[in-house]
Amino acid sequence: GIAEFDFGRAARRGYPEAVLCEGKTMEHLVAIARAIGERGRSDGGDPLGTILFTRASASQAEAVCAELPGAVHDPVARIVAWPGPVPEPSGGTVLVLCAGTADIPVAREALLTAQHLGRPAELVVDVGVAGLHRILARVDQIAAASAIVVVAGMDGALASVVAGLACAPVIGVPTSVGYGAALDGLAPLLSMLNACAPGVAVVNIDNGYGAGHLAAQIAASA
Amino acid sequence: GIAEFDFGRAARRGYPEAVLCEGKTMEHLVAIARAIGERGRSDGGDPLGTILFTRASASQAEAVCAELPGAVHDPVARIVAWPGPVPEPSGGTVLVLCAGTADIPVAREALLTAQHLGRPAELVVDVGVAGLHRILARVDQIAAASAIVVVAGMDGALASVVAGLACAPVIGVPTSVGYGAALDGLAPLLSMLNACAPGVAVVNIDNGYGAGHLAAQIAASA
Amino acid sequence: GIAEFDFGRAARRGYPEAVLCEGKTMEHLVAIARAIGERGRSDGGDPLGTILFTRASASQAEAVCAELPGAVHDPVARIVAWPGPVPEPSGGTVLVLCAGTADIPVAREALLTAQHLGRPAELVVDVGVAGLHRILARVDQIAAASAIVVVAGMDGALASVVAGLACAPVIGVPTSVGYGAALDGLAPLLSMLNACAPGVAVVNIDNGYGAGHLAAQIAASA
Amino acid sequence: GIAEFDFGRAARRGYPEAVLCEGKTMEHLVAIARAIGERGRSDGGDPLGTILFTRASASQAEAVCAELPGAVHDPVARIVAWPGPVPEPSGGTVLVLCAGTADIPVAREALLTAQHLGRPAELVVDVGVAGLHRILARVDQIAAASAIVVVAGMDGALASVVAGLACAPVIGVPTSVGYGAALDGLAPLLSMLNACAPGVAVVNIDNGYGAGHLAAQIAASA
Amino acid sequence: GIAEFDFGRAARRGYPEAVLCEGKTMEHLVAIARAIGERGRSDGGDPLGTILFTRASASQAEAVCAELPGAVHDPVARIVAWPGPVPEPSGGTVLVLCAGTADIPVAREALLTAQHLGRPAELVVDVGVAGLHRILARVDQIAAASAIVVVAGMDGALASVVAGLACAPVIGVPTSVGYGAALDGLAPLLSMLNACAPGVAVVNIDNGYGAGHLAAQIAASA
Amino acid sequence: GIAEFDFGRAARRGYPEAVLCEGKTMEHLVAIARAIGERGRSDGGDPLGTILFTRASASQAEAVCAELPGAVHDPVARIVAWPGPVPEPSGGTVLVLCAGTADIPVAREALLTAQHLGRPAELVVDVGVAGLHRILARVDQIAAASAIVVVAGMDGALASVVAGLACAPVIGVPTSVGYGAALDGLAPLLSMLNACAPGVAVVNIDNGYGAGHLAAQIAASA
Amino acid sequence: GIAEFDFGRAARRGYPEAVLCEGKTMEHLVAIARAIGERGRSDGGDPLGTILFTRASASQAEAVCAELPGAVHDPVARIVAWPGPVPEPSGGTVLVLCAGTADIPVAREALLTAQHLGRPAELVVDVGVAGLHRILARVDQIAAASAIVVVAGMDGALASVVAGLACAPVIGVPTSVGYGAALDGLAPLLSMLNACAPGVAVVNIDNGYGAGHLAAQIAASA
Amino acid sequence: GIAEFDFGRAARRGYPEAVLCEGKTMEHLVAIARAIGERGRSDGGDPLGTILFTRASASQAEAVCAELPGAVHDPVARIVAWPGPVPEPSGGTVLVLCAGTADIPVAREALLTAQHLGRPAELVVDVGVAGLHRILARVDQIAAASAIVVVAGMDGALASVVAGLACAPVIGVPTSVGYGAALDGLAPLLSMLNACAPGVAVVNIDNGYGAGHLAAQIAASA
Ligand SMILES: Nc1ncnc2c1ncn2[C@@H]1O[C@H](COP(=O)(O)O)[C@@H](O)[C@H]1O
Ligand SMILES: Nc1ncnc2c1ncn2[C@@H]1O[C@H](COP(=O)(O)O)[C@@H](O)[C@H]1O
Ligand SMILES: Nc1ncnc2c1ncn2[C@@H]1O[C@H](COP(=O)(O)O)[C@@H](O)[C@H]1O
Ligand SMILES: Nc1ncnc2c1ncn2[C@@H]1O[C@H](COP(=O)(O)O)[C@@H](O)[C@H]1O
Ligand SMILES: [Mg+2]
Ligand SMILES: [Mg+2]
Ligand SMILES: [Mg+2]
Ligand SMILES: [Mg+2]
Ligand SMILES: [Mg+2]
Ligand SMILES: [Mg+2]
Ligand SMILES: [Mg+2]
Ligand SMILES: [Mg+2]
Structure with missing residues (x-):
């Protein structure tokens, strides 16, 4: 075998x-x-x-x-x-936020995982902190979520900012987006592990699957 | 100021x-x-x-x-x-598991944080994987928990093992317990980030506070 | 000699x-x-x-x-x-922002350096991104500055957030505040080097002197 | 979207x-x-x-x-x-210096960025410290600049040397030029962060864009 | 020459x-x-x-x-x-256990090495700790072995778990299986070096040959 | 508890x-x-x-x-x-070799562990490769051993040299002896993991206990 | 230009x-x-x-x-x-020793550099410490050299061993030969920097040119 | 023993x-x-x-x-x-140059080692590249030396600069002087290993002894 x-x-x-x-x-x-x-x-x-x-x-x-x-x-x-079809959703909503366009593959992996594990899930892209108005425009969506997945490369700063605004648990997914001192995702990984707002935990670099799975578990009982 | x-x-x-x-x-x-x-x-x-x-x-x-x-x-x-008194607990139970005796300070930080944030919480110590019967004796307690915090240094292997047995989300807290190639907690941090079972996310080394906070958020709605 | x-x-x-x-x-x-x-x-x-x-x-x-x-x-x-007395200030204003109370020594080193090199300088403390309203309350002060020094440990996220709001150059000073995966300041150092907003450059960990010196040079001709 | x-x-x-x-x-x-x-x-x-x-x-x-x-x-x-045409230049001059021929792509990225952001800008190449007479022949050009970008791989030593000669702020851009212990640019990055002359700040490895942007901001008011 | x-x-x-x-x-x-x-x-x-x-x-x-x-x-x-044929086996049995399907190439390198060096050897695959029943079903095989090679990537947790069950020496082979914070095998390498059960030593990442060789030496006199 | x-x-x-x-x-x-x-x-x-x-x-x-x-x-x-007394020895001999005088504490930890676990054990000190005649004078002792523990800091070169001379398995124990680029034992750890002679496996930095334990297991059946 | x-x-x-x-x-x-x-x-x-x-x-x-x-x-x-022809040799002899066959490209780069810079130079290959008799057979050649270049990957142990036998200065060249924890040459680099015999200095990974140049300078006056 | x-x-x-x-x-x-x-x-x-x-x-x-x-x-x-007295000097001169005052202990270790090994030796301090005139004032002394030891922390840039001016071999000694991203001497170590001028080799961080020894060997035959 x-x-x-x-x-x-x-x-x-x-x-x-x-x-x-x-x-x-x-x-x-x-x-x-x-x-x-x-x-x-x-x-x-x-x-x-x-x-x-x-x-x-x-x-x-x-x-x-x-x-x-x-x-x-x-x-x-x-x-x-x-099988292919997404099951009927139940439980609370999983919200996937991503900082930039290049993070979409990982964000989408999280989104689909949460949906296939049975949760209603939404994806919002390109709301990085360089233009703060973009994430501030989403505070209601953030407030409504039962679990939030934040996908970001480079500085990974979005995780801290979202956690500072949210009631729900935040799962950070550092991505390998970036170059040089981004160190293939180590920079946002370290940044998210040191989030100055509590309520954030982190999964492996580019691990959208793991984040979507955990978010589905958290939102199951909401 | x-x-x-x-x-x-x-x-x-x-x-x-x-x-x-x-x-x-x-x-x-x-x-x-x-x-x-x-x-x-x-x-x-x-x-x-x-x-x-x-x-x-x-x-x-x-x-x-x-x-x-x-x-x-x-x-x-x-x-x-x-103020000092722990509030009346509500929500699901937070279970804190730790691998060795030296991990107790961090585990207790998680326990007290979860309790002060309003959750019922329990601590089980010294159930590292070197003697697997110890964690296997706790499967009922694991099944009953709404959020699980796993505190471990050295190889950090307990996080993967517990996640493989549990329905609830697992928050890994690597500790600086160990020496040499434990690298002040980097070894269990990396190990937990690479947990071979999904449903694990990780907080900073020795960050019992962050883990207890997140566990309390997760268990709030259970 | x-x-x-x-x-x-x-x-x-x-x-x-x-x-x-x-x-x-x-x-x-x-x-x-x-x-x-x-x-x-x-x-x-x-x-x-x-x-x-x-x-x-x-x-x-x-x-x-x-x-x-x-x-x-x-x-x-x-x-x-x-000699002790601060010289008469000239040039544009240097604004020093710091994320937390524990960053004050480094922030103050930057402030005094800029002042002794001849610039008007101001210090604003504890405006980390976990409570975003604190930095948003300072947008006018940020707009008025000729050079901005951002002092932060842990996730170093404040540098990106401030750069996204400011016209003036931002100098990031990562600090050794934090523990575990903060790696004595390497985490905010990497985070700031990967700031998702352009207009940020970084000095050595805890190097308030270097940041204050550079800010004074920048603001000299404003 | x-x-x-x-x-x-x-x-x-x-x-x-x-x-x-x-x-x-x-x-x-x-x-x-x-x-x-x-x-x-x-x-x-x-x-x-x-x-x-x-x-x-x-x-x-x-x-x-x-x-x-x-x-x-x-x-x-x-x-x-x-649109393609470079705008009419205003403000002080941005001087881009690079240590070796292999650094030209990054140096040119800085040069064009500064020009497109509206500054007059000049590029001087192959003035690494192994032949010190080359940079010493440029002291007048260095004295005339409002902001200096130093692009260097390997030992990154040019940043310290230039800062020791210049009045203007120096922005170091470490490059991934080199091999082995150059560690894809980490060696010059660390070297520049530890420049023994004050007045240097550093951007990400190979980040000519960020350096040109910051230099344009600094030189705007000169 | x-x-x-x-x-x-x-x-x-x-x-x-x-x-x-x-x-x-x-x-x-x-x-x-x-x-x-x-x-x-x-x-x-x-x-x-x-x-x-x-x-x-x-x-x-x-x-x-x-x-x-x-x-x-x-x-x-x-x-x-x-020459090609495996020699007649002598000495104790070498048992090679691997955590996942992707570890098979390295595990098989260990298996063949031990066999060509003269030992009877067996391979058991995909018994990672995420499904603990799989390794627990092998306790008799583990008890019968004279030397055990554990091949695992990602968290490397299998080495600790097996060592906690076994009398025989355990040789850990971390693999480069995984991504992101697996760091091309550094994560399981560190994890195995910090095994919380004694009786484990480690060879280089992906070094099935070295592990098979050492196991053959150990089992020679059993 | x-x-x-x-x-x-x-x-x-x-x-x-x-x-x-x-x-x-x-x-x-x-x-x-x-x-x-x-x-x-x-x-x-x-x-x-x-x-x-x-x-x-x-x-x-x-x-x-x-x-x-x-x-x-x-x-x-x-x-x-x-209890204190060392048990009656049985099985093959464990030979502990150490490179320098400063490695003695770790070497002695290995020696005593092997003896308390029941093996005859010997310690030879200060036979580092800078004076190769010292280890070459021990080839008979090396040939007679059932398991060899090599304890060395700095370059860790002794492990490769001994393995090239020995039939028995070699367990390398890197030590934190040294300074600077010895990186608290990481240099000899990496060196031993890359031993150019097969038949070497490595335990954690300064882990004389683990090495003595494993050597005792290996020598038990000799 | x-x-x-x-x-x-x-x-x-x-x-x-x-x-x-x-x-x-x-x-x-x-x-x-x-x-x-x-x-x-x-x-x-x-x-x-x-x-x-x-x-x-x-x-x-x-x-x-x-x-x-x-x-x-x-x-x-x-x-x-x-021009192509090697100049007439003068000065002392440069001896290039390499540990394995895969190190030949780097060793040959050192050899040719020393010859083109005017020194008599010799190359001896595949004398790694796993078979110590090979280097011991070269003690006369080692004694006759004015400068010795040691080229080795993996454990880099040859540098220490040669320095312990030689009067002449030893220049270590770590190579990227190896895999896994060889870390693209960082393991032998660190090992050589920590050589337990004095009289060794190290150049960049795979830098045969630099080693040959330095050896030629050293041997010039012999 | x-x-x-x-x-x-x-x-x-x-x-x-x-x-x-x-x-x-x-x-x-x-x-x-x-x-x-x-x-x-x-x-x-x-x-x-x-x-x-x-x-x-x-x-x-x-x-x-x-x-x-x-x-x-x-x-x-x-x-x-x-015994205490320095032997009668013979051979060429060893020149020890150090970048800053804080590097003196290591520089002096090199100086005394070279003198006790029999060479005439000189020490020049505080000639770091931030004030280039200081090293340029020493070109005659540099030209007269048979071996040069460069001792520097922080950016380690002095090694490249001196090598670019000198005929004699240069031995770089990175020091642990500095803080933060100096990483206890790793920054100047990497910088010196990547010196853009050939003719530089490097010893361990703070290893004045090793540098003085090697310099004495090199200068012996001058
Ligand atoms: N010096 C040592 N190095 C590594 N592991 C050890 C050492 N001493 C004991 N151990 C192991 O560490 C575990 C003890 O952890 P604890 O439960 O905290 O006492 C046990 O499984 C021991 O076998
Ligand atoms: N033990 C801890 N580990 C990590 N973060 C913490 C800890 N305790 C408090 N915090 C967070 O750190 C921030 C406090 O920073 P400061 O403003 O310096 O007090 C707050 O946002 C807290 O929620
Ligand atoms: N400061 C030093 N740095 C590096 N190696 C040294 C130093 N001093 C002495 N040594 C070498 O270290 C070895 C001494 O190790 P030991 O046997 O522990 O005394 C000898 O080979 C010395 O040549
Ligand atoms: N806090 C500081 N951080 C970094 N560099 C500094 C600091 N204070 C002074 N310096 C610079 O370090 C150099 C002083 O080195 P030294 O010759 O050892 O006194 C001078 O060039 C200073 O400008
Ligand atoms: Mg965008
Ligand atoms: Mg225990
Ligand atoms: Mg605060
Ligand atoms: Mg050139
Ligand atoms: Mg599987
Ligand atoms: Mg000795
Ligand atoms: Mg060979
Ligand atoms: Mg000085």
Whole structure:
């Protein structure tokens, strides 16, 4: 065997295991997709839930979709979801805010993850702190959210600013957007870990999936 | 002036500003405590809520308590709370788990913060993964929690293990416990940021206050 | 000889050399102060200008003042100035903004440096982005400044926010305020170097002297 | 929407927002250029000013120019400017000095930025400190400048040397020129942050745009 | 000469030198393979033992096999062995455990190395701590092993968990699997160096060869 | 409770848990020692084995000895062992080699740990590679060992040299001996992880305890 | 102008400036080669000396040779020399030792540089410390050298070992050979900086040119 | 035994071993001094040469001097030499240049080492590049030297500048003078490793001893 997919995770944790495509050989990835397909189709009374394939390259996505009819691919977010349709939303709203246009792929990964895990979710882009009026125009949306995901590269300053305005928990996602001393996302990672407003926690650089998952968990009971 | 205390934070965000004692001169700290005391006592209809003074040295704590009669000092957690009594708990339970005995100060800072922010909260210590039976004996307590704080130094492995067992969101607090390649907490920080189970987000090294605050926000609506 | 003080610097650059006390033995520091005193007193027609002794410990400051009657010591900024009186201000205004109370020593070092180099200068403290109303209340002061120094530790986010509001050049001074992943000031240093608003440049961690000097140069011709 | 261009920035800050091309998808970049073109053409009485597109690849530049007739592309500096003509210069002179031939792209990015923001600007190349006579031959040019940009990789030593000779503020731009322990520009970045002459501040590695912008701000009032 | 192959190593140390293909030019690699072939074939009474070529690209492997008839190439492990057949196993069992599917290449490199050095060896994949039941199902296999190799990227937590269950020595192999704050394997490297259970030592990131070698040495006398 | 001592570790893993004194409050440490004493004394038929207290300061050691009569303190190795006598040795020999005199405390921690875990063990000091004759004079001792611990700071070169001469597994212990670019032990840590001879694995900086433990495990079956 | 070649360097320092090709555009490189050619050919009585073009890609080398008839290209060392013939050697011998086959390009760059600067020079390859007999067989050659260059990646241990045997100065050149925790040459760089034998100094990672230059200077007067 | 002093080093390498006091216990240091004294006094025909004890604290120096009558202690350089008198100088001159007053202890360690190893040596202080006239006034002294040691903290720029002026080899010694982004000497270390003038090699941060030793070796044959 080349994988031991954790089919019990949805029962144990509430949400199924996702497959990180990056770093897997095509052969291994296809074998995993096949095993999921077999189990999923045989799974009358004990549904697996939506399985996400994350950080999928174009060719990986194509191979997964070929193995799992009905799967849907979002090339910007690099996600394949099977089955494709987003479930009926329940719980509180997840709000995804991103600082710049280049952060959209990660922000969208968070958005789709939260939606596939069952939450209503919204995305607002390009509200970085260099033009503060843009985020200040969103205070009502911020106040209405049950969980907020802030996606930003470079200085990562948006996380602190949003946390200072919000009641809801803030999950910071530093991105690798930037160059030089951005250090592939270490600069916003450190900045967010040191947010001067409490109520912020941070996930790995570019980890939109992890942020969307956590936001969905937080908003579930709202 | 030497400070512009954010008295509006409770109204805006739901929880009042805390005072980080570390790095402040005694003179500045006392002035801030005095201003809080004056405002608090004059604040009949619009209560400030409990003000926390965090990372207080013994002498700082003494000075704050002298300024604010009724304040309570926890020397292990290095917290002073004013007014001292913990409010009546509401919302879901915050569970604080820590890997080793040396992590207790940070874990206790998280515990007290969550309690002062109004949540029921419990602390379980010394359940590191070197003896896995210890955390496995807690699965019921883990299942019952609305938010979980995992406090660990060295390898930080407990965060991944707990997240793999839990439905609730997990907040990882890496600690500076350890030596050498623990790099003052960078090792568990990186480990937790790369948790192989989703549903984990991380706060700054030794930041029990931030973790307790976020856990209280998450558990508020449970 | 143990020093070759650059007495020509004021003629060459417009401002005299300062003495960095930190790292010097008492014997060496006193010898330098003595040489400056001798030269300064014999310097009828070609004044040295005010000589600053920076990052002076209490005992270093005392020794310098003993050597140079008329010198003035600011223990918060850790600066000794000789001669003591601040010169008549000219040029545009230098505005020093700092994020938190613990940043005051560095902010004050910038303020006094700018004043001793001949500029009108103002200090505003504790306007960190966790309570954005505090900095928004200062937009007029920001608009009136010819050079702005932003002093902040932790996330260093204030630099980006201020630059997004200001016409004047912004000099960021990251401070070592914070703990853990603040990495003794590397976190705000990286954050400020990646400010999402242009018009920001950065000096060394805790280098209030350098920021005040540069701000004075910028505001000179305003 | 995929962007919220900050059209008010010129009014608020004196200079318009620039577009960082790197990291944006072609689709997103074209959409932004289109929106700018529409607003700019409809903007009779309230001109946008020159919009810069920075760090543009060849194909990105081509797409932007197709969208914005009249735009001009400098392939060395990787800048597209729209409208293309450099405005009539006013204010003091910006002097851009670079240590080696390989630093020219970044130096030229600073030069063009300062010119498009309205300053007279000059570029002097290959005056690194290994042959000190080259920079010493430029003391008059240095004395005449209102703001100096020093672009250097490897040891970054030129910034300290120039600051020791100049009255004007010095902005250091570390470059990623070099290999091995140059650490992609971290070595000159650290060197410049520790310049032994005061009056130096530093922008991000390879950030010619930021340096040119700041220099233009400084020289505006000279 | 371009190489001085250490033909005495098997006599001196018990195991022959291996050839690290990565970083060698094709010309140099082929010359080394040729020299080994010549010596090996002439080596009646003093056998070289199996020579491993590690981290071989596809084209390097092809060239080595062309030079050494009878060599066998494993493209997943990137190993070429000459002569190809695995020797008769002796000594205790080497157990290789890996956390995820993407760690298989490194795990397989360890497995094949241990087998070619003469040990019985087994591979168990995808038993990461996010689904703890998977490793708990292997306690008997763990108890039976004489040396255990744990291969994991991201949080590297599996090493601590296995060491907490095992009597045998554990060799940790951090992998470069992961992204962002995984820092190309530094995160699991640090995590494993700080394993909270004693009995763990660590080899270089992705160094399956080194781990398999050491495990074979340890298990030799069991 | 403040600790959950893993009394089952000896049964599960072969060796009992040790107590890391560093980072524990005196009150917590004494409580743990007391609990061990109570359990140990009541443990007629199921002996705990020797319990080690590692990295104990002088005052911590004194407090532990007061709680556990019969305990023995080695102030150089900073170890307290209870009960004190070293058990009758069995298994192969553990050889501890150290590069310089300043490495002795860590080397001795490894030596005593191996002896208390039941192995015959020897210590050879000051055989660093600057005088290669010193280690070459030990080849017989190296050949006779079942497990070798190499303790070195600064360049850590001794680990590679010894591994190139030895049949037995080598465990490298980088130490914090050195200054400047030794980076508190990171330099020898990296050096040992990149040992050009296979058969080396590495433990944490200054972790003599971990190395001695692993060596004892390896040598047990020799 | 795009370059200000330091034609006076040979007169001032004894050796002419070299051209670092890496990082230069083809256009700039060709212009520099042309200027050198013009000056060199017109330079009857005041010869430039041999000009080296270092770190030249295949196409850069071709372009330089086209511009400078008589130039010689060494593709392994990535050097172009003009004029091509090595001068008559004088002074003491430079000995270049390298640890492994993959270090040959850098070692050869040092060798050719020393030869072109006028020294007799020898290269010995693959004498890494994993097989100590190889370097011990060279003690006479080591004793005869006036300057020794040690080229090694991974653990960099060869520098310490050679310095412990040699009278002559040792120049360490860490290489980027290795993977993972070799950190692109930082591991051997740190190791060599901490050499436990005095008489070692270090140049940049992969900087064979710098090492050969310095060795030539040292051996000049022997 | 606690040490194996390398009494053969002078015969083998030309200069005796030195004792690094830092990190040694008082007991160990005294034992080493005693052994050296015994050997030295019994060493009629085969003199040890001057033994240096480096980085000695005040109390360590006192203990060494008590053990070795005739030893001389320099408290600034932190060196004890036995026997005390500097030998008759031979060979070329070693020139030690330092950038600032705070670098004197390290510079003096280099100076005394070179003198005790038999070279004529000179020290010039406070010639940092912020006032370039200071170093330019020393070009004759620079031209006369056989080996040059440059000691500088902060930007480390002096090494490049001196190398650009000198014929002799330059040894850079970065110092830990500075604060913040000086990173305890890493900034000047990196700067010097990337010196834009060839002919520079670098020793460890604050390693005046190593630089003086190497300079003495280089100048020996001049
Ligand atoms: N222990 C702590 N760790 C991190 N942030 C804190 C801590 N305690 C208080 N804070 C936050 O730090 C800020 C206080 O900064 P200051 O204005 O310097 O008192 C407030 O926004 C607090 O919410
Ligand atoms: N606080 C400071 N931070 C950075 N540089 C400083 C500071 N104070 C003075 N300096 C500069 O440091 C140099 C003094 O170095 P030294 O010769 O050691 O006194 C002068 O060029 C000063 O302008
Ligand atoms: N010197 C040491 N270095 C690393 N780990 C240790 C050391 N001493 C004890 N340990 C381990 O650290 C853990 C003790 O953590 P704690 O529960 O805080 O006492 C145990 O699992 C020990 O096996
Ligand atoms: N200040 C110093 N910096 C670096 N190495 C030194 C220093 N002083 C002595 N050494 C070397 O360090 C080694 C001494 O190590 P040890 O055996 O611990 O005394 C010898 O090889 C010395 O040549
Ligand atoms: Mg934008
Ligand atoms: Mg424990
Ligand atoms: Mg505040
Ligand atoms: Mg040049
Ligand atoms: Mg898996
Ligand atoms: Mg020694
Ligand atoms: Mg080899
Ligand atoms: Mg000075």
